[in-house]
Amino acid sequence: MSRTNKMLSALLVSVLALGAAGSSFAETQWQKTHPRRTEVNDRLANQNRRIHQEVREGEMSKQKAAQLHKEDRQIRQEERDMASQNGGHITKQEQRTLNQQENGVSRQIGQ
Incomplete structure (x- = not known):
C-alpha cells in the first residue's frame, strides 16, 4: 500500500469511528x-x-x-x-x- 492510500484508509477509519460514536449519542427520529x-x-x-x-x-x-x-x-x-x-x-x-x-x-x- 502506498503512503497516500494508508493515509486515506486511516482517515476513513477515523471518520467512520467518529460517526458511529456521534450517532450513539444522537436522539433517534422516533425520540425527536x-x-x-x-x-x-x-x-x-x-x-x-x-x-x-x-x-x-x-x-x-x-x-x-x-x-x-x-x-x-x-x-x-x-x-x-x-x-x-x-x-x-x-x-x-x-x-x-x-x-x-x-x-x-x-x-x-x-x-
Missing part, C-alpha cells in the same frame, strides 16, 4: 418526534407565530414579544431536559406541566 414532545413543540411553534403576528399588526411591543419568546425558550429547554432524562421522551405528567406553562404564555398573547 415522540407524540408528547411533538405536541409541546408544535404549541411552542404556534405561539411563536402568534407573537410575531401580534408585533406585525402593532398589537404587541417588541419588548413584550422578547419577554414571551424568552419564556417559550425556557419551556423548550425544559422539554429537552426532561426528554434527556427519560430516554428521549416526556411523561404524561411532564407534558401536563409544560402545557400549563404554555397556557400561561398563551394567555399573555393578544391581551
Whole structure:
C-alpha cells in the first residue's frame, strides 16, 4: 500500500469511528418526534407565530414579544431536559406541566 492510500484508509477509519460514536449519542427520529414532545413543540411553534403576528399588526411591543419568546425558550429547554432524562421522551405528567406553562404564555398573547 502506498503512503497516500494508508493515509486515506486511516482517515476513513477515523471518520467512520467518529460517526458511529456521534450517532450513539444522537436522539433517534422516533425520540425527536415522540407524540408528547411533538405536541409541546408544535404549541411552542404556534405561539411563536402568534407573537410575531401580534408585533406585525402593532398589537404587541417588541419588548413584550422578547419577554414571551424568552419564556417559550425556557419551556423548550425544559422539554429537552426532561426528554434527556427519560430516554428521549416526556411523561404524561411532564407534558401536563409544560402545557400549563404554555397556557400561561398563551394567555399573555393578544391581551
